[in-house]
Amino acid sequence: MNSDTHRSAASQPATPARSEPSPRALKTRVLVLAIAGALGGFLFGYDSSVINGAVNAIEGEFVLRPAITGFAVASALLGCVVGAYFAGQLSNRWGRIPVMLLGSALFFVSAIGSGLVFGVWDLIFWRVVGGLGIGIASVTAPAYIAEIAPRKIRGRLASLQQLAITVGIFAALLTNAFLADIAAGAAQELWLGLAAWRWMFMAEALPAVLYGVVALLIPESPRYLMLKGDEAKARAVLSRMVTPEEMDRELRDIREALVHEEVARTSTLRGSALGLKPIVWIGIAAGMLQQFLGINAIFYYSTTLWQSVGFTESDSFRISVLTGLINIAVTFIAIALIDRIGRRKLLLIGSVGMLLTLGTMAIAFSQSIEIAGAPSLPGAWGPVALVAANLYVVCFGATWGPVLWVLLGEIFPNKLRAKAMGVAAGMHWIANFLVSTSFPVVAGISLGLAYGIFTFFAAVSIAFVWLFLPETNGLSLEEADTLLPATRTSERFRRRV
Numbered sequence: 001m002n003s004d005t006h007r008s009a010a011s012q013p014a015t016p017a018r019s020e021p022s023p024r025a026l027k028t029r030v031l032v033l034a035i036a037g038a039l040g041g042f043l044f045g046y047d048s049s050v051i052n053g054a055v056n057a058i059e060g061e062f063v064l065r066p067a068i069t070g071f072a073v074a075s076a077l078l079g080c081v082v083g084a085y086f087a088g089q090l091s092n093r094w095g096r097i098p099v100m101l102l103g104s105a106l107f108f109v110s111a112i113g114s115g116l117v118f119g120v121w122d123l124i125f126w127r128v129v130g131g132l133g134i135g136i137a138s139v140t141a142p143a144y145i146a147e148i149a150p151r152k153i154r155g156r157l158a159s160l161q162q163l164a165i166t167v168g169i170f171a172a173l174l175t176n177a178f179l180a181d182i183a184a185g186a187a188q189e190l191w192l193g194l195a196a197w198r199w200m201f202m203a204e205a206l207p208a209v210l211y212g213v214v215a216l217l218i219p220e221s222p223r224y225l226m227l228k229g230d231e232a233k234a235r236a237v238l239s240r241m242v243t244p245e246e247m248d249r250e251l252r253d254i255r256e257a258l259v260h261e262e263v264a265r266t267s268t269l270r271g272s273a274l275g276l277k278p279i280v281w282i283g284i285a286a287g288m289l290q291q292f293l294g295i296n297a298i299f300y301y302s303t304t305l306w307q308s309v310g311f312t313e314s315d316s317f318r319i320s321v322l323t324g325l326i327n328i329a330v331t332f333i334a335i336a337l338i339d340r341i342g343r344r345k346l347l348l349i350g351s352v353g354m355l356l357t358l359g360t361m362a363i364a365f366s367q368s369i370e371i372a373g374a375p376s377l378p379g380a381w382g383p384v385a386l387v388a389a390n391l392y393v394v395c396f397g398a399t400w401g402p403v404l405w406v407l408l409g410e411i412f413p414n415k416l417r418a419k420a421m422g423v424a425a426g427m428h429w430i431a432n433f434l435v436s437t438s439f440p441v442v443a444g445i446s447l448g449l450a451y452g453i454f455t456f457f458a459a460v461s462i463a464f465v466w467l468f469l470p471e472t473n474g475l476s477l478e479e480a481d482t483l484l485p486a487t488r489t490s491e492r493f494r495r496r497v
Contacts, residue, residue, distance in 0.1 A: 026240070026241060029240055029241060030148060030149060030241050033148050033218055033219075033241070034145045034148065034149060034160050035160065036214045036215075036217075036218050037100075037141050037144040037145045037148070037160075037218070038141055038145065038160040038161055038163070038164035039141075039164070039207070039210065039211045039214055040100060040103060040136075040137035040140060040141030040144075040164075040211065041137060041141045041142075041160070041161040041162070041163075041164030041165045041168065042164045042165070042167055042168040042171070042207060042211075043103070043104075043107050043133065043134075043137055043168060043204070043207055043208060043211055044134050044137040044138055044141070044164075044165050044168060045164065045165035045166060045167065045168025045169040045170075045171075045172070046168035046169070046171055046172045046204055046207065047076065047107060047110070047130045047131075047133065047134050047168075047172075047204060048076065048134060048168075048169070048172075048296075048299070048300075049168070049169040049172040049173060049299050049300070049324075050172040050175075050176065050200055050201060050203075050204060051072075051073050051076075051127070051300060052172065052173060052176060052299065052300055052301065052302060052303050052304075052320060053172075053173070053176025053177065053179075053180060053186055053197065053200055053303050053317060053320070054176070054186060054197035054200050054201065055069065055073060055300075055301060055303065055304045056186065056187070056303070056304050056307060056313075057185075057186040057187035057195060057196070057197040058072065058120070058123065058197060060187055061187065061195070062119060062120045062123075064120060066440035066441050066443075066444045067437075067440070067441055068120060069440050070436060070437040070438060070439060070440040070441060071124070071437055072120055072123055072124050072127065073300050073301070073436055073437075073440075074300075074432070074433045074436035074437040075124040075127040075128050075131070076127040076128060076130050076131035076134060077131055077429050077430075077432050077433040077436065078128055078131060078433065079127070079128040079129060079130065079131020079132040079133075079134065079135060080131045080132075080134045080135040080138065080429045080432075081131075081135065081426055081429045081430065081433075082131075082132060082135060083103075083106075083131060083132040083133065083134060083135020083136045083138075083139075084135035084136070084138050084139050084422075084425055084426065084429065085135070085422070085426065086135075086136075087099060087135060087136045087138075087139035087140055088139055088143075088422070090102070090136075091139070091140055091143065091224070092224070092227060095220055095221070095224050096140055096143065096144045096147070096220060096221045096224055097215050097216075097218070097220050099136060099140050100140055100144070100211070100212075100215040101212055101215050101216070102136065103133045103136040103137050103140065103211070104133075104208050104209070104211040104212035104215060105208075105212065106129055106130065106132050106133035106136065107130060107133040107204060107205075107207075107208035107211065108204075108205050108208040108209060108212070109126075109129060110126050110127070110129040110130030110133060110201075110204075111130070111201055111202055111203070111204035111205040111208060112202055112205055113125075113126035113129065114126040114127060114130065114198075114201035114202075115194070115198040115199065115200075115201040115202035116198065116202075117198075135429075138425070141161055141164070142161045143221075144221055145160060145161060147221040147222065147223040147224070148219075148221060148222070148237075148241060162331055162334075162401070162402040162405070163328070163331050163332075163335075166324075166327045166328045166331050166397070167328055169299060169324050169327060170321070170324035170325055170327065170328055171207075172200075172204075172324075173317075173320045173321045173323070173324040174321050174324065175200060175203050176200050176303070176317060176320070177317035177318060177320065177321050179196045179199050179200055179203070180196050180197075180200075180313065180314070180317050181314060181317070182196070183195070183196035185313060186200070186313070219237045219240070220233075220237065221237075222234040222235075222237045222238050222241075222250075222254065223254050223257070223258075225237065226251070226254045226255065226258065227258060231251070234251065234254070235247065235251070238250055238251070279411060279412060279420070280412075280420050280423060280424075282411070282468050282469070283408050283411065283412060283420055283421075283423070283424040284423060284424050284427045285464065285468075286404055286407070286408065286424070286464070286469065287404070287408065287424040287425065287427050287428035287431070288427050288428060288430075288431035289431075289457060289460065289461055289464060290400050290401075290404050290428065290431075291428060291431035291432045291434075291435050292431060292435065292454070292457040292460075293354055293358075293396065293400060293454060293457055293458055293461060294358065294435065294439075294450075294451070294453075294454035294457070295393075295396050295400075295401070296432055296435060296436055297435065297436075297439045297443075297450070297454070298323060298389065298392070298393060299323075299324075299327075300436055300439075301439060301440070301443075302316070302319065302320045302323055302389075303316045303317055303319075303320050304316075305443075305447070306319050306320075306386075311382070319386065322390065323389070323390055323393055326390055326393050326394060326397070327393055327397045327401075330393070330394050330397035330398040331397055331398075331401070331402060333397075333398040334346070334397070334398045334399065334401070334402045334403060335402075337398070338402070338403060338406060343403050343406060343407045343469075344465060344469055344470070346398075346399050346403050347399055347400060347403055347404075347407075347461075347465045347469065348462065348465050348466065349395075349399060350395050350396060350398065350399025350400050350403075351399075351400070351458055351461040351462040351465060352462060353391070353392075353394070353395030353399075354392055354395045354396060354400075354458040354461070355455060355458040355459055355462065357388045357389070357391045357392035357395060358388075358392055358451055358454045358455040358458050359455045359458075360384065360385075360388040361385055361388045361389060361392065361451045361455075362448050362449075362451035362452040362454075362455050363448070364377060364381045364382075364384045364385035364388065365377070365385060365446075365447035365448045365450075365451055366446065366447075366448025366452075367381045367448075368381075368447065368448075400461070407469065408421060408424055411469075411470065
């Protein structure tokens with residue numbers, strides 16, 4: 001090489017080496033992706049609670065009996081069971097992103113269809129369609145978050161799903177109140193000759209479209225890419241989420257998880273205890289008991305409930321919005337406490353609190369009297385019921401709401417976890433359907449009786465947690481697997497059944 005060449009090369013500016021993203025930048029990127037995935041949870045919460053503000057108007061427009069009203073409200077849950085059952089299979093076949101897009105489409109058509117219904121059976125159909133979207137979101141959103149999150153922050157990011165659900169519930173209640181206030185009533189005409197309650201449903205179309213757009217912009221799950229044998233793409237996606245030093249460990253974790261799943265496919269839930277293993281029955285009982293505590297009587301019927309005991313429609317909407325806001329706030333309490341004081345103790349505290357607050361509500365609603373042909377809570381019983389209802393939401397939202405799902409994810413053995421969680425979640429939706437369908441009928445007899453039944457199950461929940469649920473706080477999943485069979489309580493339960 002001659003001197004001119006040397007001078008020419010020396011005069012060329014050096015090409016800077018490409019720098020790796022900082023750990024903080026990687027965490028920020030993962031957080032953004034987790035929030036994007038959690039939009040499914042937002043729509044989950046929104047779709048489940050949007051019916052709250054429309055119940056009375058629908059009942060009046062279509063002249064429904066309480067049993068039909070209950071079925072119309074709960075019909076979405078039938079779709080939830082089916083959507084949740086098939087979501088995992090479709091996700092493994094098509095990928096997480098295509099299934100998110102399917103969920104987005106289901107939410108969108110359900111929103112428009114529900115807003116343009118011409119009868120109650122038409123409404124039930126579109127609610128079932130929305131329920132399919134809820135079921136899909138209940139599986140794909142937490143799965144996507146878990147699969148893109150590095151192990152060090154996976155627990156915190158997983159909590160975004162529950163937070164997104166509570167924000168979705170609040171958004172539905174706030175939207176309902178806003179639209180009813182503009183129209184001076186949910187049954188009153190708002191825009192384009194359509195009643196406000198119809199716009200409550202159709203407002204969901206906007207976040208549904210946003211969810212679809214976001215799904216097109218985020219990367220596919222590295223775990224799905226590994227499942228399909230495309231390690232190069234999986235590495236490319238992970239390189240945007242973890243440091244090079246963590247890359248091999250994350251890939252190794254994915255490989256091990258896929259091997260465990262292969263083993264799980266040949267595992268069985270069957271045992272000597274009435275056809276199922278005792279731990280599966282415990283998971284089923286916990287999932288159903290959470291619903292029998294009556295939380296969805298608040299989130300599906302709160303506006304109707306407060307109107308039925310003398311509050312005005314506008315005040316009832318405002319109370320429901322306040323309840324939704326409280327539900328968001330107490331989710332942060334659960335996130336802060338779950339690893340500090342443990343799952344079992346938190347559930348016990350919640351059960352005792354719900355026993356007291358539900359008992360107070362049962363007594364308060366039993367004092368209802370008729371004034372000018374309309375029910376009303378006399379004296380201080382109205383404020384007492386209002387305070388008790390919101391304290392009940394605090395007790396549930398900080399304990400049984402989020403903690404149950406954490407515990408269920410920990411107590412099942414690795415080889416049974418996927419199947420057992422599916423069974424427990426399915427029975428959870430069925431229990432939700434039973435409560436949501438029967439509440440208008442029982443409340444029509446007596447609100448005191450309805451909340452008395454919930455109070456009974458709060459007492460049952462104390463005994464159930466004390467006798468059958470182990471503490472899994474601080475244990476690895478493998479250690480939690482061996483904990484329950486070694487407990488004296490579990491042995492008593494095993495012999496009993």
